[in-house]
Amino acid sequence: MNDELVLSNIRSNLIRQEETIIFALIERAQFSANVKIYEDEGVTVPGYKGSFMMYLLSETEKIHASVRRYTASDEHPFTKHLPDPLLTPMVYDWPIKMTSVNINNKILKTYVKEIIPMICEDKDDGNYGSSAVCDINVLQALSKRIHYGKFVAESKYIVEPAAYDILISNEDKKGLIEKLTDKSVEEKLLKRVALKASTYGQEPDAEDPVFKIEPNIIKKIYSDLIIKMTKEVEYLYLMERGRS
Amino acid sequence: MNDELVLSNIRSNLIRQEETIIFALIERAQFSANVKIYEDEGVTVPGYKGSFMMYLLSETEKIHASVRRYTASDEHPFTKHLPDPLLTPMVYDWPIKMTSVNINNKILKTYVKEIIPMICEDKDDGNYGSSAVCDINVLQALSKRIHYGKFVAESKYIVEPAAYDILISNEDKKGLIEKLTDKSVEEKLLKRVALKASTYGQEPDAEDPVFKIEPNIIKKIYSDLIIKMTKEVEYLYLMERGRS
Secondary structure: OHHHHOOHHHHHHHHHHHHHHHHHHHHHHHOOOOOHHOOOOOOOOOOOOOOHHHHHHHHHHHHHHHOHHHHOOOOOOOOOOOOOOOOOOOOOOOOOOOOOOOOOHHHHHHHHHHHHHOOOOOOOOOOHHHHHHHHHHHHHHHHHHHOOOOHHHHHHHHHHHHHHHHHHOOOHHHHHHHHHHHHHHHHHHHHHHHHHHHOOOOOOOOOOOOOOHHHHHHHHHHHHHHHHHHHHHHHHHHHHHHOO | OOOOOOOHHHHHHHHHHHHHHHHHHHHOOOOOOHHHHOOOOOOOOOOOOOOHHHHHHHHHHHHHHHHHHHHHHOOOOOOOOOOOOOOOOOOOOOOOOOOOOOOOHHHHHHHHHHHHHHHHOOOOOOHHHHHHHHHHHHHHHHHHHHHHHHHHHHHHHHOOOOHHHHHEEEEEEEHHHHHOOOOOHHHHHHHHHHHHHHOOOOOOOOOOOOOOOHHHHHHHHHHHHHHHHHHHHHHHHHHHHHHO
């Protein structure tokens, strides 16, 4: 079996990504919500019809596409009409099935509508550029983590193909999600995330420690949003896999 | 006095930037050194003569310039020939004197030659894009922190202008650096950085904790490189201030 599909390797990879996500959320939380940057033409960028943040995100993705970021099996762009890579294509390992699954639109919406109000003060501090640069880091980290569900699903599928095939052919979403769920792993994950959030989220030598983000909020972002969307990816991936 | 020049405000700002720098260093350390990305045409980008990392950095700075990042008093670009901002200019507070001081070339060299070998394994893991994206985060964080020396210098100058004026007119570098140095603050800073590095740099629930970067290395990066370069900025700023 490809190393990238060994479940324990996938899990260490997901654990490593927790830091990236928590660090990125804490970085974003130092600025106010600055909702203007998410509204179409809320901060006018001449010649651009969308939001300020989307302008920065789409320009950043163009650069990253030019150095072939989105040819890797664990990377998914948020924007369309990206340029072809400038670099010669690299022969990447592609241990999962090629599918069209990309739920970045949903991730983007969830981030702006639900996560930002949970972690940022509902104010405008004028730090539009800094906030949007942090947004891009969070969004890329979330997208990678959530689409890693493809690796999780593939690794579980290849161990019990027959059991999954029945659920897939019955289009049994509830059954598939149940089969993919490992409650004890999830509980361990949520405990670990809360611990990391409290460790990373405060000044270690402050006399009166104030959390940059309440650990429970980060735990909630994981339980209600990240894990849920990861399962959505796992489900969509298996369904498309079944049809191919 | 402008709030941004109150020394205690500058210090909290610098403390907040420690997280950003430590998080960014830890993120970079998950990949190998991948020295190829720092060598001119080490990873060929068609039509570009420099290194892969510089390609990504210069393209990123073009976008950031277009949203007027480099019109703020605490931001300094690494590359030249940047486009004019697309956005209407914003009237920023500019509490320090306008100078030409920008030591990003030195920061870049120090980062590639000294910091990367301290934090990354001397190997090539092929993660060129991810490494370079992390590099940009570290470099921007270092540049901001180090050029904050301008605020430190200005805030110290305005309290004792006469004492500084003599040293400036004598071009007494050693005397100026001595006058700017507060040993007890520095010692506190280094202790705090080491504590943060050990708190943020390990899996909090690992049975056998392994540091992603040894806390002493981060402390050394601060004492030998960041503080030293910050003082260089403070000195250059005061000298140019004196001539203006």
